[in-house]
Amino acid sequence: MSAEHRNSPPETRDRILDAAERLFVEHGFEGTSMRMITGAANANLAAVNYHFGSKDALIQAVFRRRLTALNETRLAALDRLEAEAGEAPLKPSRIVEAFFGTALALAADTEHGGNLFMRLLSRTYNEPNAFVRQFLAEEYAEVMDRFLGALFRALPGVPRTEVMWRFHFMMGAMSFAIAGIESVHAMAGMPYETDDPAKLLPRLMSFLLGGLRAPLPDFGASDTD
Amino acid sequence: MSAEHRNSPPETRDRILDAAERLFVEHGFEGTSMRMITGAANANLAAVNYHFGSKDALIQAVFRRRLTALNETRLAALDRLEAEAGEAPLKPSRIVEAFFGTALALAADTEHGGNLFMRLLSRTYNEPNAFVRQFLAEEYAEVMDRFLGALFRALPGVPRTEVMWRFHFMMGAMSFAIAGIESVHAMAGMPYETDDPAKLLPRLMSFLLGGLRAPLPDFGASDTD
DNA sequence: GTCTATACAACGATAGAC
DNA sequence: GTCTATCGTTGTATAGAC
Numbered sequence: 160m161s162a163e164h165r166n167s168p169p170e171t172r173d174r175i176l177d178a179a180e181r182l183f184v185e186h187g188f189e190g191t192s193m194r195m196i197t198g199a200a201n202a203n204l205a206a207v208n209y210h211f212g213s214k215d216a217l218i219q220a221v222f223r224r225r226l227t228a229l230n231e232t233r234l235a236a237l238d239r240l241e242a243e244a245g246e247a248p249l250k251p252s253r254i255v256e257a258f259f260g261t262a263l264a265l266a267a268d269t270e271h272g273g274n275l276f277m278r279l280l281s282r283t284y285n286e287p288n289a290f291v292r293q294f295l296a297e298e299y300a301e302v303m304d305r306f307l308g309a310l311f312r313a314l315p316g317v318p319r320t321e322v323m324w325r326f327h328f329m330m331g332a333m334s335f336a337i338a339g340i341e342s343v344h345a346m347a348g349m350p351y352e353t354d355d356p357a358k359l360l361p362r363l364m365s366f367l368l369g370g371l372r373a374p375l376p377d378f379g380a381s382d383t384d
Numbered sequence: 385m386s387a388e389h390r391n392s393p394p395e396t397r398d399r400i401l402d403a404a405e406r407l408f409v410e411h412g413f414e415g416t417s418m419r420m421i422t423g424a425a426n427a428n429l430a431a432v433n434y435h436f437g438s439k440d441a442l443i444q445a446v447f448r449r450r451l452t453a454l455n456e457t458r459l460a461a462l463d464r465l466e467a468e469a470g471e472a473p474l475k476p477s478r479i480v481e482a483f484f485g486t487a488l489a490l491a492a493d494t495e496h497g498g499n500l501f502m503r504l505l506s507r508t509y510n511e512p513n514a515f516v517r518q519f520l521a522e523e524y525a526e527v528m529d530r531f532l533g534a535l536f537r538a539l540p541g542v543p544r545t546e547v548m549w550r551f552h553f554m555m556g557a558m559s560f561a562i563a564g565i566e567s568v569h570a571m572a573g574m575p576y577e578t579d580d581p582a583k584l585l586p587r588l589m590s591f592l593l594g595g596l597r598a599p600l601p602d603f604g605a606s607d608t609d
Numbered sequence: 610g611t612c613t614a615t616a617c618a619a620c621g622a623t624a625g626a627c
Numbered sequence: 628g629t630c631t632a633t634c635g636t637t638g639t640a641t642a643g644a645c
Contacts, residue, residue, distance in 0.1 A: 285563050287409070361601035365598045366550055371591075
């Protein structure tokens, strides 16, 4: 994919990616114009189309740059857990931490802009843009497959459907944990004592594990389909 | 607010609201053009600006129409719980159900388009558009205040900060429960056994209550794991 | 009052000069 | 590789028909 532009001077292309990432966080995809991006990146308007082909492809590139690394870290963490455990089943808490702890670690990285990216990613799970959704689904396929499989083995007594739903719910909680701090800040009308990112992971982990280990739902008898 | 247009024939204005709601769900706010809306509503392009003033104001009107009713239902449910309990503290599960059960009930209403609206609302919590965020925060202020207060009283042993965070996480789980069914469907690469909406509420409630009642996080002194 | 027709600046995208 | 000029479309504003 990047082969045709591999030997282009990194300057312009990377400046565009950095500016786009920052502006997408601030104003969303459609709220960020190509002219805003190229203006902030000190590049010409047409440079975006030259380097990426379209605005959608630029969005893809912004995600790929970070998401590939994030998911490789997640898979490596899972590999390590499975290597340590040998034949024994993994503890669900370790699996959950490998997935969500990795994400929150990146969300806490203010130095290389990981926090900006994670805010962008969190809100993009619900993105209506079909192009973006499709890309995210493909980028996540392997990771979801591995982690869901690990959870299935770690929770043999829980129906797979319930595990999948709960993983889904956990993704939602993480999404809000990362992206929605200031939104609930406003909704609650009260100040949060602290936004110390070091406290966010234990807070989220307690909640996620409580939800994952909750008693199975009772669907009642009346509605049998 | 609606006084100046109160006695306008409901036809055009309501057709615009219905078309806008449907198209916003499908294509997002910025992915939906005024011309798409007025085309679907069989109205003139300028009718939107006449009835609502701007696209942002139209978005606001789409939300207000549904959200006011939803939040009044939520408050009425909480009123009823508190009246029944008298001086006794409420059960956290009842409070949670009054808030999230009401939302899921609306999300299950395919007859009057409540399901479409809830998908829209769920994704809008993370909306970058400042205009929309501000409006949502105001519209939710009273409800959040009442429900958080009820939870504080129901969980006197839990620090208020933790209650607020967990309510926040619960909102995220609900958001994904409503909006993200097809997204995880794609990510997981496996079909969900059933999307029976009647099963969604018990599923979500189990998870939420498990998370809400989870042991409090241990922030530790260092990284002791 | 309710709505239509139309104009306008800014948008994403592209072709072609350099 | 980069830039200018330009195309069709966007949100918005307004003048005037009924």
